[in-house]
Amino acid sequence: MKIVLSAAALLLIISCQTVHENKQDAETETKIENTVPDGYDPEAKLSELGIELSTPSAPVANYVNAVRTGNLIFLAGKGPLKPDGENITGKLGGNLTIEEGYEAARITGINQLSVLKAELGNLNKVKRIVKVLGMVNSTPDFTDQPKVVNGYSDLMVAVFGENGKHARAAVGMGALPSDIAIEVEMIVEVYD
Numbered sequence: 280m281k282i283v284l285s286a287a288a289l290l291l292i293i294s295c296q297t298v299h300e301n302k303q304d305a306e307t308e309t310k311i312e313n314t315v316p317d318g319y320d321p322e323a324k325l326s327e328l329g330i331e332l333s334t335p336s337a338p339v340a341n342y343v344n345a346v347r348t349g350n351l352i353f354l355a356g357k358g359p360l361k362p363d364g365e366n367i368t369g370k371l372g373g374n375l376t377i378e379e380g381y382e383a384a385r386i387t388g389i390n391q392l393s394v395l396k397a398e399l400g401n402l403n404k405v406k407r408i409v410k411v412l413g414m415v416n417s418t419p420d421f422t423d424q425p426k427v428v429n430g431y432s433d434l435m436v437a438v439f440g441e442n443g444k445h446a447r448a449a450v451g452m453g454a455l456p457s458d459i460a461i462e463v464e465m466i467v468e469v470y471d
Contacts, residue, residue, distance in 0.1 A: 315403055321402040321439050322401060324437070324440075325438060328437060332389065333362065333389075333393050334393070336360055339456075344357075344394045344397070350468055350471065351409070353464075353465075354395065355464065356414070357387055357391050357462065358387055358390070358459035359387045359390070359459060360386070366460075367382070367460045368460060369458065370418050370421075370460075371415055371417045371460065372418035372420060373418045373421075375460055377423055377427060380426075380427035380460055383430065383459075384413065384429070384461050384463070385433070388430070388435060392434075392438065395467060406467075406468040406470050407442045407443075407445075408435045408444070408467055409445055409468050410445055410447070410465065410466040411445050411446070412464040412465075413427070413428030413431055413449045414452045414455060415451050416459060416460050421451060424450060424451050431461075432445070
């Protein structure tokens with residue numbers, strides 16, 4: 280009986296030690312996952328690309344530009360507001376070319392990065408661009424929305440590298456507010 284109790288006690292000690300080690304490993308792994316990797320510097324990348332961020336435009340209705348829950352930030356839709364205060368307007372497949380739409384999407388991306396920087400203080404806190412929803416003001420027969428939204432996606436990858444690759448939807452809309460060419464929403468994961 281003593282041998283059985285001794286064996287049971289030994290198994291219990293080993294089991295507790297293994298659980299403790301696994302917990303420590305999980306905590307270490309979590310700390311590593313929430314640490315900005317060496318060489319990751321989206322702020323420097325923006326400078327290298329010659330992109331200056333602006334003060335984000337205020338919401339035009341009863342909403343906010345961004346909501347953070349846990350390590351996710353949900354950005355409200357933004358459009359292609361140029362530095363001169365004018366929006367790029369019109370319809371793809373109508374009075375706008377794919378190239379003009381691509382540039383409108385890129386400008387929209389810069390506007391979203393301005394919101395993100397205002398929210399975080401520093402874009403180096405961005406862990407990953409998770410999801411992008413691009414809504415393109417299109418004529419009914421225009422089907423190249425993905426080529427337009429590439430202007431946004433390409434910018435995210437240029438700034439954040441592999442961390443900028445994201446899930447995405449690029450859809451056509453019959454109309455957008457103030458006839459803007461594109462509106463984009465984004466979900467971002469951030470470091471603690």
